[in-house]
Amino acid sequence: YAIRHLGAVSGVEVTASHNPPRDNGYKVYLGDGSQIVPPADAEIAAEIDAVRALADVPRPESGWEILDEGVLDAYLARTDAVLAAGSPRTARTVYTPMHGVGKEVLLAAFARAGFPEPVLVAEQAEPDPDFPTVAFPNPEEPGAMDLAFAQARASGPDIIVANDPDADRCAVAVPAGGDWRMLRGDEVGALLAEHLVRRGARGTFAESIVSSSLLGRIAEGAGLPYEETLTGFKWIARVDGLRYGYEEALGYCVDPEGVRDKDGITAALLITELASELKEQGRTLLDLLDDLAVAHGLHATDQLSVRVEDLSVIADAMRRLREQPPAELAGLAITKAEDLAEGTELLPPTDGLRYTLDGARVIVRPSGTEPKLKCYLEVVVPVAGHADLPAGHAKAAELLAAIKRDLSAAAGI
Template sequence: MQQDIVTRARAWLDEDPDSDTRAELGALIDAGDLDALAERFSGTLQFGTAGLRGELGAGPMRMNRTVVIRAAAGLAAYLKARGQGDGLVVIGYDARYKSTDFALDTAAVMTGAGLRAAVLPRPLPTPVLAFAVRHLGAVAGVEVTASHNPPRDNGYKVYLGDGSQIVPPADGEIAAEIDAVGPLASVPRPGDGWQTLGDDILAAYLERTDAALTAGTPRTARVVHTALHGVGTETFTAAFARAGFPAPVLVPEQAEPDPAFPTVAFPNPEEPGAMDLAFATARRVQPDLIIANDPDADRCAVAVPDPAPGGPGWRMLSGDEVGALLAAHLVAKGATGVLAESIVSSSLLGRIAERAGLGYEETLTGFKWIARVEGLRYGYEEALGYCVDPGGVRDKDGITAALLVAELASGLKAEGRTLTDVLDDLALTHGLHATDQLSVRVKDLSLISDAMRRLREGPPVELAGLRVASAEDLTRGTATLPPTDGLRYRLEGAYEARVIVRPSGTEPKLKCYLEVVVPVASLDELGTARKRGAEVLATLRMDVAEAAGL
């Protein structure tokens, strides 16, 4: 077994086109570091509905130029087998380590396969790429990004010609083509022949973002913005300028792209400490809102002033709160069509849709599913993702969502009201929908499968003093959902509640999504309702963790 790993490593080394990973792998072979080699050669990164995502490094279990070239060759073969061999493939990329190399390798492979390739002019937000696929009539798009993953990671996200991310069976069919790719030398990779797009593609995207707003609405909200060392600053500030908002105040330490992400442990607005510099900037300039994008700017986080004594002066809104605010805003603007969300998001959206007389649909997690809802007008997921203009971007879009939040805040400001006032209104109308999450990051993935097995073999009968009225194993699918690895519990008693447990599709995490609905009869009861909701959620967290053996 050990000699087999060394043999495979040497064969990989012989065809590796990257001097950095050649040096890394050569050093491991020379040192006889069999444990490190086994980590890199114990399998292959699996191409799925999230494309590819993993740690940078040498070998088939890492993200590197060899893996990307083979993925691009498999995608090209898939497109050619479906009669799209002369079609256009648009390629975007973020500012992470190796992103430019992976983008250019993809362009070279597509060109060598006879397709046409067009690369975005520089590192730009993922929604620009998603927009470009449909705007340019491409047969596919590729975005090189690891989104909000740690600095050591990179990824490879694939869109087909409808502008949506791939779903089954396309992911499996592309994976099969990747597996069929021969030696790297057999993959033609010319040194040129692809197109580098100009700034007109960004201008077209910005025109679309501006059109999502209503003409004549107030544009007075003052915003502090952080890009968290990602690629969002340029596009965000241009969008706000075009729409007529005051120039955002940037968090200077995090405004420029930096693949090392030096000021954050994880470049995700949801992670502890990630927003500390934004809070400090806001305390200095006193804006109306803080808005944060993740590194590829497809997610949007919002913070509002919080007068609570002893706190940072600002409160992060949850993804579910922003999701409800945007839904209410679009309904007030006369939206028609279907509102959709993934099953892990708050059930409040369904109540908003019902009251407005709009369609409503639940999907599996991921915008690859939300974007495919027929008649979609708006879709969101609790992990800070919002599809607010599906006619332009069939994916989450942190730039356009930010504009709509600022439009809503500006209109409320003119009335002497705030975003929290709207949240209060929604609680009075529909009940307080309190949500939380238990997220456990692991190094040993077997801990996740052990927890799921434990819950399946011994399902809980009571959580937080509430009776488990139904327990669904989502691997069997439901009347409206295809099979997925997850469990859903509906609870009854003093309150309605819901728990969903699932492995993350992009990170080594087990995620448990919690919701409790507390009735509210008057504004005076809101404080008590929030306290009670928080207490139930805290108990749910403990009980779910115990039931899962975490």
């Protein structure tokens, strides 16, 4: 936001995000507010590698300007544009910044918008680089949301909202079956898309190839342009005419004219507005997800993610899949197998494999930020009406489990 607001030619953000401390580094953005893509990344890395000693790097003695709160104030004023004028603002939230930097900004944004003040997860409310209450400070990781669930059981909000430590991701949990359930990133992505469509949003809806194909169905139904990109917001942000973009890893760009990247603050505002509108109707986010399943088919996603100490395990798995590709998964024939390293008509080359099955899709790729092999699974189960949803969910869960089992065997992981 600051780059475009100030008219800067570039920006550097020092951030650990949710990666291990040894991976602390920086993100580089260009003057349009979007992250760098190749070849700029390699060119910058080469300049870094060429430095022999810090003393060799010229450092100006003057010319620095320390920004005041004006940029933050302008950003908060911009967040008003995310919400519809006069929309309901009644949903009550439990919020955790997960020991990160999101608390003060989110509380200020919610106060400006007129939402009830979020109930904080006290143990995670203040910035702490040691992240003492979680094994891994990412809302997606098992156990990371346990304290938020406990606070929600005590205070009974409508939804839980969480940011990751640098507050560019937004996680959402809802009451379900007498307890609380995290929504998958694809579920939140579809809910925000449907909300924007119903508000009359125009422009291109975009997502990365590892995200649910439901967004394409929603865009098609609304007569809106739709694009797929490589993984990462550095690609999503470059889509012409972008109005909304998301990625399944809890990243949502709901105001590309303000922030050409994922932004956990504006996403939190928008999902809380949607929860408020549904609350006024006596409905919930889960009810709207059911409506989307009936309208477009039940899109169920899952992920097989393997964290490794030895990176050769990932290379071996990718080589094995390339040399001995599976012919079927979960009894479903693979109708199309693509090696994304060769590129496609619409995508530049990347290290990944994509399998298209009858009613399912699988993408396998090494993580770009962590020592993980990630496999993204999606099945689509047609449902005729709401009464068919329980059986549809059961069938989808069965298929996903079988695909995960067969893919694991094929990859040797």
